[in-house]
Amino acid sequence: MRVLLLVPAATLLLSSAAAPADVVEYECKVRATGETQDVKVEVELTVPTDAQVGEEMVIGWHGSYVQGSELRAPAAGLEDGLKLYAYAGISGIDKLTSATGVAALEPLIPGAPVPLPATTVNLKTTPKNPGTGTVHAASINFGTSPSERAIECEVKNKDARTEYPLSIPGTGETTSPSPSETDETTSPSPSETDTKTKTPAGAADTGGGGEAGPDGRVLIGVGGLLVLASATGLVLRRRRLVAGL
Incomplete structure (x- = not known):
């Protein structure tokens, strides 16, 4: 007892x-x-x-x-x-x-x-x-x-x-460990689909035209017309020569 x-x-x-x-x-x-x-x-x-x-x-x-x-x-x-x-x-x-x-x-x-x-x-x-x-x-x-x-x-x-x-006894509060070398990551380089259109300063962002901008597109359009006019003149001259023969 x-x-x-x-x-x-x-x-x-x-x-x-x-x-x-x-x-x-x-x-x-x-x-x-x-x-x-x-x-x-x-x-x-x-x-x-x-x-x-x-x-x-x-x-x-x-x-x-x-x-x-x-x-x-x-x-x-x-x-x-x-x-x-x-x-x-x-x-x-x-x-x-x-x-x-x-x-x-x-x-x-x-x-x-x-x-x-x-x-x-x-x-x-x-x-x-x-x-x-x-x-x-x-x-x-x-x-x-x-x-x-x-x-x-x-x-x-x-x-x-x-x-x-x-x-x-026991374990207490813990903090997140610092990342190891194997955990380190780098940002991947941007792919072609991620490339953004650049617009010159002072120009309107129209969503197209790449780096040329609106002014560049005007020059390209004018140049195209000149080339077309020159080609038309050559065609007419050739026709006159053929008619003379």
């Missing part, structure tokens, strides 16, 4: 790896008043071990305050319906820099600690390329939307953060 119970647990470990809580120090600023607070949060990240290129992956985020270092709601300047926006930074993998998630919060009480979600927040992102990198806890914000932030919390102890390994 013990062996059967261990199999499901091993299966769960293959899909994600939960890391021990990491104490992250934040400087939180209330945008409405400019007030700042130093806050410490124990952040536990669950990094997937089965991430794939082109598929959405989820990094679990769970945070709890270090006692005595809570973020406290200001007396005024906060709207109802605030949400937590949590982020994880990702390094070492091309075109994959962060994951983000959102969770609703309980109503705030002025002067009391701003509540953090009791359940794990899913931070989502989609890798475009394979690689091996690391994941670390990043900033957290509180607001009604990602762009409407009431409180912004930036990491102070960046160098002390734990880096959790992330591996993404």
Whole structure:
């Protein structure tokens, strides 16, 4: 029976790896008043071990305050319906820099600690390329939307953060290879049927006459008439000579 119970647990470990809580120090600023607070949060990240290129992956985020270092709601300047926006930074993998998630919060009480979600927040992102990198806890914000932030919390102890390994197998985005020598082609020389009629500048394009143009055709016509007239004169002269004989 013990062996059967261990199999499901091993299966769960293959899909994600939960890391021990990491104490992250934040400087939180209330945008409405400019007030700042130093806050410490124990952040536990669950990094997937089965991430794939082109598929959405989820990094679990769970945070709890270090006692005595809570973020406290200001007396005024906060709207109802605030949400937590949590982020994880990702390094070492091309075109994959962060994951983000959102969770609703309980109503705030002025002067009391701003509540953090009791359940794990899913931070989502989609890798475009394979690689091996690391994941670390990043900033957290509180607001009604990602762009409407009431409180912004930036990491102070960046160098002390734990880096959790992330591996993404497979193949990534590819670009079309440059053509090889065997692929190079040259434009064929135009055939006789492709040769276009040329028209001198300033002359009307009549669609015939080749390169001679309208003026050239007039000269050719006149020359033809002269030749015909000369030939007719020779014929008449010959007839007169015959008659004289």
